[in-house]
Amino acid sequence: MSETHLKLAASQRDWIAVDWGTSSLRAWYVQNDGFVQTNARSTQGAGSLTSSEFERVLLDLVGPWLKVDNTPLPAVICGMAGSRQGWVEAPYVPLPASFSELAQNVVRAPMRDTRLAPVIVPGVCQNNAAGPDVIRGEETLLLGLLSEAGTQRRTFCLPGTHSKWVHTENHRMLHSRTFLTGELFALVSQKSILRHSLEGSGDMDLDAFRRGVTDIKTGSASFLGSLFSIRASHLLNGTDPHTAYAYLSGLIIGTELKELQESGQLKPGDVVDIIANSALTRGYSSALTVFGATACVHDGDMAALKGLSKIRKDLTDDLVSN
Known part of the structure; x- marks a missing residue:
């Protein structure tokens, strides 16, 4: 695979970024200087897996990137791997919420293979007069854009199987609405x-x-x-x-x-x-x-990668390695 020259926020060391959707899986190997060295995709989305299958599927995809040493490689995962039917549930953060709360509420995923230390980014939820709603995965894409943008009020649309609309201001998600x-x-x-x-x-x-x-x-x-x-x-x-x-x-x-x-x-x-x-x-x-x-x-893709990079920068190595 060819090297992708996309400069991201540098972290303490190399790590893996993962966006795990319902029907697909994509991953990037990110060097500690912030460059993306390689990437891979799979059609084994979270919707087709049981909780016991996530580790095997992820290792099948990123196994060639892993080294045998005493330090596990951090992996930051967003999307449906953190759903109630996913790998391990990462509870929702209530709206309105600041994007900094995503890194503060990551959940470790159980891993038998000691070469990898994965954490899962939480989704966000809304249960107020605006109506109940949930988002899982799209919050990280939003972070990827807003981490480099101003603080003005913005309207985002994330079309797909379930179309998401999110309003943001001052790096905070205010409210959301989902259409089928x-x-x-x-x-x-x-x-x-x-x-x-x-x-x-x-x-x-x-x-x-x-x-x-x-x-x-x-x-x-x-x-x-x-x-x-x-x-x-x-x-x-x-x-x-x-x-x-x-x-x-x-x-x-x-x-x-x-x-x-x-x-x-x-x-x-x-x-x-x-x-x-x-x-x-x-x-x-x-x-x-x-x-x-x-x-x-x-x-x-770029929004997801930038959002995961921002979360990785906000995490300590202790959190993803111990």
């Missing part, structure tokens, strides 16, 4: 009757997507009321399945943004920081323009 957008789209497009009228391969029909977003924004279409019309239009008018697929995506993402607008969390003129690596960034960026907002896109 990606999961709902997958269910409707793959499991419902609409699957016979949709085709998602190839480039997204952006015009049809924006039409779906606009119909929701203006009220000319409602989400539930428009779903079956996609099927009927295909049967009666021969609507192209690629067009229907994009229009459905526009309806669902448009509904997400409409709810944010109606609650005052999204306003014309807002700049929304999107953190992602997927094609969703294009859709969300386009949808935000329909609502009069502007998107600023950030790479998810």
